[in-house]
Amino acid sequence: MFTIFLFLLGFGLAVAGGVVLITYMNFIPAGLAWADFFSYIVVRPECYFLPIGFILIIIALYRYPN
DSSP: OHHHHHHHHHHHHHHHHHHHHHHHGGGTTTTOOHHHHHHHHHHOGGGGHHHHHHHHHHHHHHHSOO
8 A cells, every 4th residue: 555655656746846847948948048947957846856756656666566
């Protein structure tokens, strides 16, 4: 049961982080360079949801019984 919860939590965080990154990509047509974009998303805490979500999903998949 904990493994399923861990998987769903990771999935939710990955979706939230992906949506935030796509939303912040709207700054690029407004004149922001790629380097500025990456330096901006590094300091935003909500952008870390995507990698944290992927890590939780991987942990849940390894813990799931075969």
